[in-house]
Amino acid sequence: MDTETEKLKQARDEFVAQWGALGTQWGINRTMAQIHALLMTAPESLTTDEVMEELEISRGNAHSNIKELVAWGLIRSVVKKGERREFFEAEKDVWQIFTIVARERKRREIDPALAILNRCAEESEGIATPEGKAFHAQMRSLEDFVSFASKMSDRISLMKHGFALQMAAKLLG
Amino acid sequence: MDTETEKLKQARDEFVAQWGALGTQWGINRTMAQIHALLMTAPESLTTDEVMEELEISRGNAHSNIKELVAWGLIRSVVKKGERREFFEAEKDVWQIFTIVARERKRREIDPALAILNRCAEESEGIATPEGKAFHAQMRSLEDFVSFASKMSDRISLMKHGFALQMAAKLLG
């Protein structure tokens, strides 16, 4: 193996390892983030066995995290003619990745928060004591804000990359 | 205790419990989120002992999570004349809460990602093989996007609530 290929391998390995560590901070498990990094930087689609070997993880672990990534839409399975096993490749478009992650986070973080706030606001609706009114007002203001953030997130995700960028340029400029 | 006060207590307890559960999804530990919820909806500032009692947690746990919340800026300690112990109260302004959480997430999630991407982009700078070029390009495009997101986040956090809202209204309209 020549020096250049060696250097690339090193850089890629580092990326996979570090991206995995970062995943933890993002509330994504290490392995899932590593597989994602591996596939994002793979020239060709990979099989489960290749993923297992590359990351030195068990079949069960590889399998479940691959499934999870497919469920998210961050990777997809591809069929190769004459091949019985599944191959996987990653979505590489950054805007696409961003919208997928945003959608997933909204589902896990924003939507449940909204549900709680709405319920607590309802439950405290008619309470006439000063404390009751204060609590209700607080729930409503949180609800309003989170609901607003939720709508914004949806709206931005639906944009085309170019349009969002343009929008943002105005905001930054 | 009359019915109204009882109902309020129930609603508030539910909020604290649920917000705690939600915290987990947000990568914040349960107790920290519960203490935050408790203080956000407290009519008066509370002592460590009151937090311990209300949430039925140990002193050590209460202490360290209160400290963490203070470090984030989501709660602050207040001194009461004639009182030796510390009291704590929560930041209640939603925009303020939002910017604090955004800042913290940026620190934990965006900044490290940028560091990794930058490093891997540098390391793969001069590699002339097609794979090397592809890898480098991928790192750069991820870096560009994350760096852009980082700047956006900063910019929005610096806005006044009203201005951000106005901006967003245009976007949503």
Add this chain to the structure above:
DNA sequence: CTGATTTTTCAGTATTTACTGAAAACCGTG
């Protein structure tokens, strides 16, 4: 239908993260 290959499941185990409780350090007051 059979046998080989591939995928899926899951009980058991390991690792990571959070919490307890008690002891130590700190701090203001008399």
Add this chain to the structure above:
DNA sequence: CACGGTTTTCAGTAAATACTGAAAAATCAG
């Protein structure tokens, strides 16, 4: 500067989360 109240630390333990490996189920070619 000694004492009681208060805060801080941290070793040990509990709980949550992730991973392994082997067995079961599914899939497919002949």
